[in-house]
Amino acid sequence: MALMVLLRHGQSVWNAxxxxxxxVDVDLSPKGIIEAEAAGDTLAxxxxxxxxxxALMRAQRTAAIVMERNRASNNPPVHRDERLNERHYGALQGxxxxxxxxxxxxxxxxxxxxxxxxxxxxxxSLEMCAKRTLPxxxxxxxxxxxxxxxxxxxxxxxxLRSIVMAIENLTPEQILSVEIPTGSPxxxxxxxxxxxxxx
Numbered sequence: 001m002a003l004m005v006l007l008r009h010g011q012s013v014w015n016a017x018x019x020x021x022x023x024v025d026v027d028l029s030p031k032g033i034i035e036a037e038a039a040g041d042t043l044a045x046x047x048x049x050x051x052x053x054x055a056l057m058r059a060q061r062t063a064a065i066v067m068e069r070n071r072a073s074n075n076p077p078v079h080r081d082e083r084l085n086e087r088h089y090g091a092l093q094g095x096x097x098x099x100x101x102x103x104x105x106x107x108x109x110x111x112x113x114x115x116x117x118x119x120x121x122x123x124x125s126l127e128m129c130a131k132r133t134l135p136x137x138x139x140x141x142x143x144x145x146x147x148x149x150x151x152x153x154x155x156x157x158x159x160l161r162s163i164v165m166a167i168e169n170l171t172p173e174q175i176l177s178v179e180i181p182t183g184s185p186x187x188x189x190x191x192x193x194x195x196x197x198x199x
Contacts, residue, residue, distance in 0.1 A: 002151070005188075007185050011032035013026045014094075036183055045071055
């Protein structure tokens with residue numbers, strides 16, 4: 001049996017400012033650093049063999065902080081890949097979410113943020129995001145798990161939601177209500193080719 005831990009980065013500077021971030025490479029906020037440290041304390045005794053992060057600083061820094069507090073691992077390799085990046089918010093990136101609601105209407109912004117297959121202007125829907133995250137899951141992460149490696153995946157709310165949707169067999173309607181909190185590890189056991197939520 002192998003373990004896969006999904007971890008959304010700690011709060012970013014733009015999370016704190018209520019802005020659409022997407023692929024903009026912003027750092028963790030002071031609160032985000034504390035969240036990453038807390039996640040590291042929770043995972044301190046898990047022996048990680050491989051780490052996968054997005055190409056964005058906030059996920060990479062979260063993983064680094066977690067591993068600084070880890071007592072069980074021996075300098076595992078880190079793979080950084082933009083396929084694990086957050087959903088691209090297109091023309092909304094950098095905008096304040098409340099101001100965007102005033103501009104476009106709360107219902108339209110809710111559709112852009114929460115629908116499965118409606119992208120924001122010039123951006124990605126969750127469905128489009130999944131078309132890059134799931135090949136990475138199946139082609140890169142699963143072979144590590146099949147080899148018995150324990151994996152840390154430090155990524156983003158929507159890239160992780162797309163992975164959760166796939167491994168828990170959720171429908172497009174069910175995934176809409178799934179929230180991935182910042183800095184809170186989600187543990188899955190992988191055995192006989194299947195994922196099981198760990199207790």
